[in-house]
Amino acid sequence: MIDRxxxxxxxxxxxxxxxxxxxxxxxxxxxxxxxxxPALGGAVITPKGIVGLEAIGRRRSGQKIPxxxxxxxxxxxxxxxxxxxxxxRVAESGRVRWGAKVPDLFPDLTPEESxxxxxxxxxxxxxxxxxxxxxxxxxxxxxWLNDTxxxxxxxxxxxxxxxxxxxVGRRGDYVFSNAxxxxxxxxxxxxxxxxxxxxxxxxLFGPLGMDSAGxxxxxxxxxxxHARLDEKHNLQVNPAAExxxxxxFGPASRVHLSLEDYAKFVRIFLTNGxxxxxxxxxxxxxxxxxxxxxxxxxxWLVSTERSWAQGPVxxxxxxxxxxxxxxxxxxxxxxxxIAVCNAGGADFGGSAVQRLALSLIQKFAAKS
Numbered sequence: 336m337i338d339r340x341x342x343x344x345x346x347x348x349x350x351x352x353x354x355x356x357x358x359x360x361x362x363x364x365x366x367x368x369x370x371x372x373p374a375l376g377g378a379v380i381t382p383k384g385i386v387g388l389e390a391i392g393r394r395r396s397g398q399k400i401p402x403x404x405x406x407x408x409x410x411x412x413x414x415x416x417x418x419x420x421x422x423x424r425v426a427e428s429g430r431v432r433w434g435a436k437v438p439d440l441f442p443d444l445t446p447e448e449s450x451x452x453x454x455x456x457x458x459x460x461x462x463x464x465x466x467x468x469x470x471x472x473x474x475x476x477x478x479w480l481n482d483t484x485x486x487x488x489x490x491x492x493x494x495x496x497x498x499x500x501x502x503v504g505r506r507g508d509y510v511f512s513n514a515x516x517x518x519x520x521x522x523x524x525x526x527x528x529x530x531x532x533x534x535x536x537x538x539l540f541g542p543l544g545m546d547s548a549g550x551x552x553x554x555x556x557x558x559x560x561h562a563r564l565d566e567k568h569n570l571q572v573n574p575a576a577e578x579x580x581x582x583x584f585g586p587a588s589r590v591h592l593s594l595e596d597y598a599k600f601v602r603i604f605l606t607n608g609x610x611x612x613x614x615x616x617x618x619x620x621x622x623x624x625x626x627x628x629x630x631x632x633x634x635w636l637v638s639t640e641r642s643w644a645q646g647p648v649x650x651x652x653x654x655x656x657x658x659x660x661x662x663x664x665x666x667x668x669x670x671x672x673i674a675v676c677n678a679g680g681a682d683f684g685g686s687a688v689q690r691l692a693l694s695l696i697q698k699f700a701a702k703s
Contacts, residue, residue, distance in 0.1 A: 411653030416634030459633035464502025479581035513587035520586025560657025654685030
């Protein structure tokens with residue numbers, strides 16, 4: 336279920352054009368009714384914390400159990416911003432460095448010559464020439480789902496497969512790739528001597544008090560993901576089935592958490608690092624890696640200045656097969672929104688979370 340997220344680098348539609356294209360504000364119940372998704376949730380964050388949070392709908396289509404404000408949501412490839420922040424934290428301790436090149440990151444491997452000058456920033460900004468295509472086939476995903484090796488061993492094998500051949504794409508061109516973040520995770524594992532799951536739990540979730548955070552589609556009494564069958568019917572997907580990317584993709588797409596805990600992470604970017612990152616680390620993960628005020632940054636897309644934000648906006652969007660999420664941060668305004676949905680697809684759950692985020696901004700931007 337490789338994420339099909341599309342980050343629009345310029346002239347995007349819908350939410351990316353707030354300030355240029357204004358859609359009518361809509362209430363959350365009306366949006367739920369219009370979109371036919373099972374459930375939606377959203378939160379508004381300022382430097383002081385959450386100023387608005389709401390969730391509505393059902394955990395599973397065809398059942399009456401409602402979602403709650405404490406429920407867990409899979410955020411798919413929005414996980415990548417967390418992996419980038421984890422790398423920044425590890426860099427502050429001196430275990431890795433910014434500007435590190437692929438041979439430095441993988442001293443135990445022998446990358447093909449074309450990878451010699453590719454940097455960690457390029458991997459994290461999707462401009463290193465890494466492609467998901469060889470790893471997105473049903474056969475490849477099934478193979479990784481059934482791999483019984485340790486996760487560091489799997490990620491080493493994954494990195495070896497990527498680096499054994501020249502980059503698939505042209506270096507410098509933006510091509511979204513979960514595979515690139517598997518390499519980032521493998522590099523973090525080498526630096527921390529821990530698997531990525533243990534490292535991010537100890538060095539990001541723990542310090543920020545993100546107690547609900549975990550990996551893969553949430554299980555137990557929690558929402559299930561959904562795919563669209565037709566305009567008014569959804570297919571619920573049991574999390575015990577192949578309801579998520581294989582664990583090897585953890586650093587790219589497998590974090591789940593509550594809205595409250597997601598807000599704790601987003602707040603880092605409204606507080607100049609808060610108590611988690613040093614201010615000097617923020618430009619590394621919240622600024623485009625090229626000499627341009629807009630474009631891809633590690634884990635984010637930086638858009639042009641928006642009127643509501645009084646400056647540039649950091650954006651994430653993820654709409655994989657069964658879940659959707661978006662985050663938009665206006666650091667200059669001190670305002671951010673997050674929106675989540677237990678349905679996937681760009682024109683289904685993805686459209687709903689974008690519309691929700693837009694409505695939240697329209698509602699709260701004028702107040703702050």
